[in-house]
Amino acid sequence: MDFSVIADNLSYFLLGAWPHGPLGGAALTLVLSISSALASGALGLVLGVALATTHGPAHQGLVLALGFFRAIPVLMLIFWTYFLLPIVFGFNVPGTGTVVVALSLIGGSYLAHSVYAGIASLPPGQWQAAAALGLRRADALRHVILPQALPIMLPSFLNQWIALIKDSSLAYVIGVGELSFVATQVSNREMVYPTEIFLFVALLYFIICSSLELGAGAIARRYGSAEKQT
Amino acid sequence: MIRKFRFLALLALSALAGVAQADRLDDIRKAGVLRVAAFDSNPPFGFVDPKSKQIVGLDVDYARELASKLGVKLQLVPTNPANRIPLLSANKVDIVLANFTITEERAKQVNFSIPYFASGQQFIAKKGTLKSADQLGSLRIGVDKGTTNEIVLREKYPGATLVAYDDTPFAFTALRNGNVQAITQDGPKLIGLLANVPDKENYEIPPFSISDDLIGAGLPKDETRFTEYVNAFLRELEASGKAQKIYDAWFGPSTKTPLTRIFRIGDK
Numbered sequence: 001m002d003f004s005v006i007a008d009n010l011s012y013f014l015l016g017a018w019p020h021g022p023l024g025g026a027a028l029t030l031v032l033s034i035s036s037a038l039a040s041g042a043l044g045l046v047l048g049v050a051l052a053t054t055h056g057p058a059h060q061g062l063v064l065a066l067g068f069f070r071a072i073p074v075l076m077l078i079f080w081t082y083f084l085l086p087i088v089f090g091f092n093v094p095g096t097g098t099v100v101v102a103l104s105l106i107g108g109s110y111l112a113h114s115v116y117a118g119i120a121s122l123p124p125g126q127w128q129a130a131a132a133l134g135l136r137r138a139d140a141l142r143h144v145i146l147p148q149a150l151p152i153m154l155p156s157f158l159n160q161w162i163a164l165i166k167d168s169s170l171a172y173v174i175g176v177g178e179l180s181f182v183a184t185q186v187s188n189r190e191m192v193y194p195t196e197i198f199l200f201v202a203l204l205y206f207i208i209c210s211s212l213e214l215g216a217g218a219i220a221r222r223y224g225s226a227e228k229q230t
Numbered sequence: 231m232i233r234k235f236r237f238l239a240l241l242a243l244s245a246l247a248g249v250a251q252a253d254r255l256d257d258i259r260k261a262g263v264l265r266v267a268a269f270d271s272n273p274p275f276g277f278v279d280p281k282s283k284q285i286v287g288l289d290v291d292y293a294r295e296l297a298s299k300l301g302v303k304l305q306l307v308p309t310n311p312a313n314r315i316p317l318l319s320a321n322k323v324d325i326v327l328a329n330f331t332i333t334e335e336r337a338k339q340v341n342f343s344i345p346y347f348a349s350g351q352q353f354i355a356k357k358g359t360l361k362s363a364d365q366l367g368s369l370r371i372g373v374d375k376g377t378t379n380e381i382v383l384r385e386k387y388p389g390a391t392l393v394a395y396d397d398t399p400f401a402f403t404a405l406r407n408g409n410v411q412a413i414t415q416d417g418p419k420l421i422g423l424l425a426n427v428p429d430k431e432n433y434e435i436p437p438f439s440i441s442d443d444l445i446g447a448g449l450p451k452d453e454t455r456f457t458e459y460v461n462a463f464l465r466e467l468e469a470s471g472k473a474q475k476i477y478d479a480w481f482g483p484s485t486k487t488p489l490t491r492i493f494r495i496g497d498k
Contacts, residue, residue: 008280009280010338012278012280012283016283017283017284020282020283021283021284082320082322082324083316083317083319083320084320086320086321086322087319087320087321087324092321092322125328141404173313174313175270175308175309175310177308182278184397184399185270185271185272185277185278185308186278187271187399188270188271188272188273188277188313188397188398189271189273189277189278189280189426190426191399191402191423191426191427192402192406192426192427192428192429194399194400209246
């Protein structure tokens with residue numbers, strides 16, 4: 001094993017061609033992950049609340065739409081958005097945008113069901129008690145239901161976001177220069193160090209994912225203890 | 231109501247006419263940018279330079295010359311073999327300069343320029359395992375997905391077991407690990423590969439090839455004017471000696487991959 005190939009190309013792994021070219025490598029993986037985590041979180045929250053508060057055809061329609069995005073592989077969605085939209089609709093989406101949209105839509109669909117399950121896990125008495133206090137449904141949701149349901153959902157969000165960080169590597173299929181893509185470029189030039197290079201890439205993904213886990217754990221502990229004090 | 235409908239029909243017609251008249255050459259000049267699909271993982275045709283971190287290579291040099299002749303900026307879009315036609319069809323690039331072998335099948339979907347490079351399909355194997363083409367039918371052979379190498383091998387040697395890899399380093403790693411007994415690619419590319427291998431004395435490229443491939447630029451289907459422009463550009467490059475200079479920069483005697491130039495632009 002010869003890890004000098006890592007040291008020689010370290011800045012390319014971490015930043016891509018930046019500052020003399022577009023941002024790439026681990027930094028782009030972070031950018032892709034953070035923007036799709038935020039978008040999928042917001043999407044999941046809104047759609048999950050919609051699932052919990054709608055009935056009849058609107059609810060069925062929503063379940064169907066979410067089912068569609070949960071059923072197609074991320075890779076397919078990225079590929080079709082990038083290559084098929086311009087051919088069929090003459091509508092051009094840049095590569096980075098394609099990846100963020102695909103990850104957000106699919107992550108959001110998964111999270112919507114987690115949010116729905118979190119809200120449904122509360123006893124119906126909570127809604128009734130809020131109504132008895134004279135709160136409208138929106139206020140009941142904001143002040144009574146979500147503060148109790150969100151901590152229950154945290155593990156699901158964390159799971160989904162970690163899956164999303166790893167799925168960002170699928171951007172390679174349309175040539176977006178995130179971590180695994182630039183690693184492949186270096187591997188293809190150096191030819192004989194794939195073991196060293198991809199061990200290092202695995203380590204970077206491990207660091208990114210575990211920092212998210214540790215960060216979320218710290219926030220949850222602080223949030224939890226603050227709640228106990230009141 | 232009828233007038234409104236007629237107006238809409240007229241609008242639709244003019245939109246259609248606009249599509250039919252659209253000329254890529256004008257579009258490129260208007261945009262001021264030439265978008266070129268080039269390999270980013272395929273030395274010496276297109277790969278990321280360790281110092282500049284930019285994509286460089288033989289195909290990139292052609293792209294640079296074309297952009298400067300057009301008087302526009304060059305934008306390189308990295309591609310793998312399988313994405314070359316989709317990138318053209320989806321209008322993500324204007325031209326593919328990525329060691330693109332001219333075939334009838336591909337010509338149904340894209341236009342090709344006249345060839346600017348030629349190579350033959352060859353093999354790399356551990357020393358002593360592969361002596362002649364007759365053995366191919368009984369071997370496990372690694373190929374790159376979406377290349378003509380895969381198709382040619384399937385047609386000519388149906389007995390061979392083919393294992394398709396995303397790119398050449400994966401195929402070569404499979405060869406090193408013994409998952410396959412040989413891998414196949416265009417000769418010049420294999421020579422480039424072998425030049426980078428630290429234990430190159432253990433491998434060889436047997437001196438036979440199973441096809442003659444002509445490499446051309448891939449252009450959008452039915453863009454005749456743009457195709458003719460590129461053809462004229464290539465002939466000019468040969469006449470001015472620049473094509474030879476580009477070749478020598480990557481395959482000349484002082485490079486890691488010295489290879490005699492057997493094909494000149496305009497040869498049949």
